[in-house]
Amino acid sequence: MPKISLSADLPFSLDQTLGCGQVFRWERTEEGWWYGVVGGRVIKIRQDESNLIFEGAKTAFISHYFSLDLDLEQVIKTIDQDQFIHAAISRCTGLRLVRQPPWECTVSYICSTNSNIPTIRRRIAFIAERFGKVIEFEGKKYYTFPDPSSISYEGNDGLTECMLGYRQPYVFRTSCSVTDEKQWEETIRRLPYEDARKELMKLHGVGPKAADCILLFSFQKYEAFPVDVWIRRIMQQNYIKTLDLKAGLTNRDYDTIRRFARKHFGEYCGYAQEYLYAAREG
DNA sequence: ATCCAGGAAAACG
């Protein structure tokens, strides 16, 4: 089985990376093997102390997907600005942001609104099972994530089985509007952060939070700082104590928080967000 | 039962 040896200056934790909530389609066995579908392939991977052992993809793909080319120690130096983020970093050593396929990431975060992680995972699994292509691996069935036209082709009906609730028309309408997945992806990729954000928010069901997640997790726009209920709480308690919690997050509050984070943590504030989120209490 | 979860659209002033 191919492997990648992780030298001492290349910090990485597979469990932190796949378990922190940035991805929804990886599963871990008791023995520490992770199984996931990325693009058209099933990947099986585990980590012992200093090696990544895997099958289902080439070494270059694994390295790229897990952002092993990023100088994480340097990134952490730049975001490590106070004792609170410092504690979060210490608790989640080796956490890296992966490079998610953008379309799957977009649908995932449309499905994530006002939901908890187990519910989101179930919805994404339903969509893949209903519309994706089956792949057999070790005698089990896995499913690719469907492209936009596969979802929109048969109309709204197939989505009803996926338990999306009021998010169903969001997924359907967005699948209809993204007719050319690759071209759409390149359009977003070319744009700078703020422009890409506005472009993504034209999609039905994509608001500020989902747009920031997509930009951070799929397009490596590290200045994105997604603000969900957890991050809002953390920021209010530890950084911006003047913010009034009781009303739900308004658009203005969202901008206040992300602009503060951009200044405080710097150009890699998205990494700070993920460490704060992963280290949350709850 | 009641509240909450990786929120966003639509309706309302």
Add this chain to the structure above:
DNA sequence: CGTTTTCATGGA
């Protein structure tokens, strides 16, 4: 323009 209401689902 900013603010409030509504929207399904499952877990605690």
